Amino acid sequence: MKKIKRISVYTFLSIATIISIYPFFWMIVSMTNKSVDVTQGRQLPGTHLIENLKNLFEQVDIVTALTNSAIIAVASTFLTLLLASLAGYGFEMYKSKGKDIVFNILLISMMIPFAAIMVPLYRLFGRISQTAPMIGIDTLAAAFLPTITTAFFIFFFRQNTKMFPKDLIEAGRIDGLSEIGIFFRIYVPTMKTTYAAAAIIAFMNSWNNFLWPLVVLQSPGNQTIPLLISNLGSSYSPDYGMIMSAITIATLPTAIVFFFMQKHFVAGMMGSVKG
Amino acid sequence: MKQLFKKNNIGWLFVILSVIAITLFYFYPMIDALFLSLQSGMGSTLTFTGLDNWGRLFNDPTFIAALINTSIYLIVQVPVMILLALLFSSLLNDQTLKFRGFFRTAIFLPAVTSLVAYSVIFKYMFSGDGIANQFLMSLSIISDPINFLSDPFWAKITIILAITWRWTGYNMIFYLSALQNVDKSIYEAAKIDGASSLQQFLKITIPMLKPIILFTTITSTIGTLQIFDEVVNITGGGPGNATISISQYIYDLSFKYTPDFGYAATVAYVIVILVVILSTIQFKLAGDKK
Numbered sequence: 176m177k178k179i180k181r182i183s184v185y186t187f188l189s190i191a192t193i194i195s196i197y198p199f200f201w202m203i204v205s206m207t208n209k210s211v212d213v214t215q216g217r218q219l220p221g222t223h224l225i226e227n228l229k230n231l232f233e234q235v236d237i238v239t240a241l242t243n244s245a246i247i248a249v250a251s252t253f254l255t256l257l258l259a260s261l262a263g264y265g266f267e268m269y270k271s272k273g274k275d276i277v278f279n280i281l282l283i284s285m286m287i288p289f290a291a292i293m294v295p296l297y298r299l300f301g302r303i304s305q306t307a308p309m310i311g312i313d314t315l316a317a318a319f320l321p322t323i324t325t326a327f328f329i330f331f332f333r334q335n336t337k338m339f340p341k342d343l344i345e346a347g348r349i350d351g352l353s354e355i356g357i358f359f360r361i362y363v364p365t366m367k368t369t370y371a372a373a374a375i376i377a378f379m380n381s382w383n384n385f386l387w388p389l390v391v392l393q394s395p396g397n398q399t400i401p402l403l404i405s406n407l408g409s410s411y412s413p414d415y416g417m418i419m420s421a422i423t424i425a426t427l428p429t430a431i432v433f434f435f436m437q438k439h440f441v442a443g444m445m446g447s448v449k450g
Numbered sequence: 451m452k453q454l455f456k457k458n459n460i461g462w463l464f465v466i467l468s469v470i471a472i473t474l475f476y477f478y479p480m481i482d483a484l485f486l487s488l489q490s491g492m493g494s495t496l497t498f499t500g501l502d503n504w505g506r507l508f509n510d511p512t513f514i515a516a517l518i519n520t521s522i523y524l525i526v527q528v529p530v531m532i533l534l535a536l537l538f539s540s541l542l543n544d545q546t547l548k549f550r551g552f553f554r555t556a557i558f559l560p561a562v563t564s565l566v567a568y569s570v571i572f573k574y575m576f577s578g579d580g581i582a583n584q585f586l587m588s589l590s591i592i593s594d595p596i597n598f599l600s601d602p603f604w605a606k607i608t609i610i611l612a613i614t615w616r617w618t619g620y621n622m623i624f625y626l627s628a629l630q631n632v633d634k635s636i637y638e639a640a641k642i643d644g645a646s647s648l649q650q651f652l653k654i655t656i657p658m659l660k661p662i663i664l665f666t667t668i669t670s671t672i673g674t675l676q677i678f679d680e681v682v683n684i685t686g687g688g689p690g691n692a693t694i695s696i697s698q699y700i701y702d703l704s705f706k707y708t709p710d711f712g713y714a715a716t717v718a719y720v721i722v723i724l725v726v727i728l729s730t731i732q733f734k735l736a737g738d739k740k
Contacts, residue, residue, distance in 0.1 A: 180647075184541055184544075184547070187541070188538075188541060188542075188553045188557075191538065191553075191556075191557055192552075192553055192556040192557065194615065195556050195557050195559055195560055195615070195619065196556055196559065198560075198568065198571050198572070198575065198615070199559065201571070201575070201581065202571055213574070214574075214579060214580075215579075216579075216580070216581045216584045258467050258468050258471060259468065261464045261465070261467065261468070262464060262465045262467070262468035262469075264464055265461050265462070265463070265464025265465040266461075266464075266465055268461065268464075269460065269461020269462075269464070270461075271461070274461060274462070274465065277465065277469060281468070281469065281472050284472050284476040284477065286672065286725055286726070286729065287476050287480060287722065287725075288672055288675060288676040288697075288718075288721045288722065288725055289676060290676040290678065290696065290697035290700050290701075290718055290721055291479075291480065291483060291676075291718040291719065291721050291722045292475075292476065292479035292480060292483060292718070293700065293701070293704070293718070294483065294486065294700070294704050294711050294714045294715050294718065295478070295479035295480075295482035295483045295486065295715065296475065296479050297704070298482065298486075298711065299474075299478070299479065299482075320475070321475040323471055324467070324468040324471040324472055324475075325472075326472060329468055354460045355463075358464070379562065382564070383563075383564035383565060383566070383567075385564075385565060385566050385678070385679045386678050386679065386697070386701070389701075390701070390704075390705060400564075401564055401565075401566040401567070401679075404564075404566050404567055404570055405566050405570070405682070405683055407570075408566075408569075408570035408573060408683055409683070409686070415574065418570065419571075422567045422570060422571060425564060425567050426562075426563055426564065426567055429562045429563070429564070430559075430562055430563075432562075433559075433562040437555070441623055441627070444620075444623055444624065445623075445624070445627045
């Protein structure tokens with residue numbers, strides 16, 4: 176009886192594993208096959224990898240899309256980390272009743288669905304365009320500016336700041352550092368793993384973001400990688416081998432980040448729920 | 451005392467940039483959307499029309515289709531996913547299980563993919579001559595291919611399967627981490643008392659994880675209510691409007707059809723209202739049993 180139970184647990188988990196991994200397997204295999212082989216469901220690696228990649232780089236501007244995505248993701252991650260850690264530190268280290276109220280109001284923004292504010296945001300950037308075209312509609316800046324602070328990351332940094340040794344701050348003050356100096360010279364270097372965890376999540380969110388870039392980026396030269404894949408996927412005569420190559424390339428950065436920093440990634444997600 | 455006061459003011463400097471950014475990019479648009487919902491017009495010339503947009507909602511077949519579809523995704527997908535995630539996490543929490551790390555990583559892996567990328571893969575897998583049909587036919591489960599993407603029923607199922615694939619492992623990780631904090635002796639005591647695995651799951655695991663189940667249910671609800679990437683990239687909302695979601699309809703109203711920002715904002719507020727109602731219900735349900 177116990178043995179049967181064991182076997183069924185392993186069988187169940189194995190089936191779940193196959194279902195979870197199979198689309199990745201098929202994506203990579205299809206990257207090496209001709210379009211017609213992909214549609215016929217070929218499950219073995221083929222010999223068309225180089226040709227698919229060549230088509231991809233020649234027929235669509237994937238280099239520009241990758242560059243745009245990278246610029247947006249790096250800028251967004253850097254600003255998110257800077258603003259959210261400043262705020263998380265500020266809320267935790269300098270307490271007052273007023274700040275608690277403000278913090279709770281900020282948390283409400285986590286409940287606001289993006290779809291609900293997309294149109295007003297577009298109008299806002301339309302107005303920004305008139306005075307500051309460099310950060311208005313159809314600029315890379317507009318694609319990342321609305322993502323630079325979220326209540327989630329402030330909450331995340333505040334939670335992690337609770338574990339920060341407060342003695343270090345007193346030591347810094349005695350050494351004559353300014354309050355901002357203490358933050359950059361003592362807090363930031365001490366909290367490296369917290370920053371790493373937040374960076375992974377912020378980078379992934381930005382790299383994979385679709386709806387807002389779709390709204391705000393219009394010219395082909397500002398296309399990001401999810402926009403490019405979406406366009407390829409909806410074309411009338413799709414070259415499946417080429418599309419699968421594009422999808423694999425788009426998935427690589429986040430998959431690599433995940434495999435090398437799995438521990439930080441999971442820690443970062445947990446940071447969002449621990450009391 | 452003076453010193454402390456000064457430091458508290460410095461504290462405001464640390465938070466001010468975030469407060470400005472969140473006010474500008476979240477709260478201001480929420481208020482703007484409310485005013486927009488009382489206006490109508492094409493493009494940028496808007497006129498005040500009071501509650502006309504709100505009345506229009508109930509006579510708009512596309513909106514009703516979007517509302518029904520989104521509700522179906524929510525009602526079917528969220529409970530299935532949460533239960534599956536709970537099941538995986540309680541199985542993988544067993545210390546004597548071999549390859550735990552491998553199973554965990556594999557089941558979590560879908561959570562790192564881009565929504566657009568996996569949606570396009572699912573679209574191909576579930577096309578008429580796609581792998582899903584080939585597989586089912588080779589096992590003789592079906593004799594003719596199912597029109598996964600062009601049949602109103604199966605198109606919804608495909609989307610539900612896709613979201614479940616993408617998010618189950620993500621939710622599982624929260625439960626797994628929480629289970630690691632549960633004292634193992636509780637389970638041992640239950641075993642000695644003769645509790646079955648199912649009883650242990652229902653009487654220990656679920657009550658212990660209640661706060662995290664609440665958290666994941668609310669985040670999943672908010673996520674599913676604004677589902678966009680999958681619908682747009684797997685079915686495009688079709689066939690007809692059989693899979694269109696509220697978010698896709700807002701996008702279409704604003705950027706695809708002749709832009710009607712006022713009405714789009716009204717539809718957007720429906721999502722906000724649903725989030726508030728459902729979150730309140732979920733909080734109440736979780737709170738009463740505490």
